[in-house]
Amino acid sequence: METFVLTGKSEDCELHVFPHDREQSLIAEWTRLGYTVRHQRQQIDYMDKLVTIKYLTIRNPVTGISISLIPWFMLPGRRYLIFVYVYAVWHYHITCQKSLEESAKATGKMFKIEKFNKSTVCRSIKAMENIIDISLIEKPLAASGQDMPCGHAALFPEEAAIDLGTEILMNCPSVESMKESHGGTVKELPDPVNRRATISFVLSGIPADHSRMIIHSEPGKRKGQDFRKRPPRARKKKEYPVQRNIRFLEHSEREAKRKAFIENCRYLVLDAAVTHHRFLV
Numbered sequence: 001m002e003t004f005v006l007t008g009k010s011e012d013c014e015l016h017v018f019p020h021d022r023e024q025s026l027i028a029e030w031t032r033l034g035y036t037v038r039h040q041r042q043q044i045d046y047m048d049k050l051v052t053i054k055y056l057t058i059r060n061p062v063t064g065i066s067i068s069l070i071p072w073f074m075l076p077g078r079r080y081l082i083f084v085y086v087y088a089v090w091h092y093h094i095t096c097q098k099s100l101e102e103s104a105k106a107t108g109k110m111f112k113i114e115k116f117n118k119s120t121v122c123r124s125i126k127a128m129e130n131i132i133d134i135s136l137i138e139k140p141l142a143a144s145g146q147d148m149p150c151g152h153a154a155l156f157p158e159e160a161a162i163d164l165g166t167e168i169l170m171n172c173p174s175v176e177s178m179k180e181s182h183g184g185t186v187k188e189l190p191d192p193v194n195r196r197a198t199i200s201f202v203l204s205g206i207p208a209d210h211s212r213m214i215i216h217s218e219p220g221k222r223k224g225q226d227f228r229k230r231p232p233r234a235r236k237k238k239e240y241p242v243q244r245n246i247r248f249l250e251h252s253e254r255e256a257k258r259k260a261f262i263e264n265c266r267y268l269v270l271d272a273a274v275t276h277h278r279f280l281v
Contacts, residue, residue, distance in 0.1 A: 001053075005073055005081070006259055008047025008112065017055045017071055026162065030058050035169060040068065045079050048112040058165065063174035067165045072269050073262075075279060080120075083265035084111050086203070086280055087210075088121045089128050093200045094211045102246070106213040109248050110258050128199055128280060135276040137197050142271040143205030143264040203268070210261045213254065215247040 001017065004010040016023060027037045036059045043052050053074055059066035073081045087110060092103040100118035108116035131137075142148045248254065272278050 001071060004051070005046075005262060008049065010049070010051060013050075014041075014052045014054055017053070017069060023056070026056070030166075030169075033166075033170075034062075035060055040076075042074070042076065043079070044074070044081060045113055046081055046084070046111060048114070058169060060169045060172075063169075063172060064176075065169060065172045065174065067168055069161070069165060072266060072273075080111075080113065080116075082269060082280060083262050084113065084116070085120075085124045086128075086265050086268065087111070087261060088116070089124050089199060090203045090206055091211050091213075092121055092125065093198075093203070094206075094208060102214065105246055106211075106248075110213060110254060110261075125199070131278050131280065132197055132199065132202055135272075135278045137202055137272075137276055139197075139202075140204045141202055141268045141280075143203075143207075143267055145267065147205055148267060148271060205268070206261070206264050210257050210264070213248055213257070215249065 001015050004015060018026065030037050038057055038059075039054055040057050041052050041054050043050055053071070055068060055070050055074075057066055057068045068076065070076065073083060075082050075085075078085070084107060088103055088107040091106055092098075092100060095103065100121050104116050104118040104121050107121070108114060140147075249257075269280060272280050
């Protein structure tokens with residue numbers, strides 16, 4: 001699956017989070033512990049392909065607590081992978097909020113998503129602003145291994161994630177019992193009054209060079225003003241502006257930027273998930 005994320009190439013239309021033998025052994029162990037296990041499927045649009053990701057959801061029938069084991073780059077219920085959304089939001093801000101449409105096209109070209117729309121960029125911006133607010137993020141998220149918080153440099157190998165999931169299923173009390181014990185003292189957090197950090201600040205660890213996807217033509221020299229008197233010209237019919245095609249970097253340059261950005265985003269997601277218990281969008 002990691003190979004598919006980096007290259008966009010896969011002979012299969014359905015990808016499993018775990019290899020078959022490992023998946024079967026996990027199902028057998030969780031079933032032995034009395035948990036119910038079922039498969040979930042989610043279709044994603046990436047690199048000019050529609051691929052289904054198949055993952056496991058495990059539920060403790062006694063407490064009603066359930067967990068899903070998903071890869072770091074996937075968001076349940078979202079059509080695109082997490083680094084696609086992050087790139088769109090980051091591109092819009094690092095280009096000084098120049099154009100939602102241009103950021104959408106740059107994102108679509110980078111990850112080969114033909115119908116990536118500016119409205120998706122707009123919604124993602126609002127979602128990320130909300131997460132920054134409620135998570136009280138006050139520093140840039142790590143975009144490389146060297147920037148990771150102490151102890152998080154080698155974040156969550158597969159077995160550690162599986163063990164943690166099992167521990168949560170075993171020890172986490174039911175929602176009903178928590179309501180009974182703490183219902184009178186638990187209150188919803190108030191809406192944030194002042195934004196503590198901007199998107200540009202939180203994502204400032206990403207190298208700015210990754211945003212340079214579009215080739216902009218250099219402005220030509222302006223001609224001097226002509227003061228000669230001329231007879232009035234006949235009015236022409238109104239001409240509507242023709243939409244110009246955007247020029248992008250060559251394929252090899254885009255590929256290098258895409259792979260580098262995915263690696264940066266991996267650290268961003270892990271830092272956000274471990275430090276602030278949040279994904280990014």
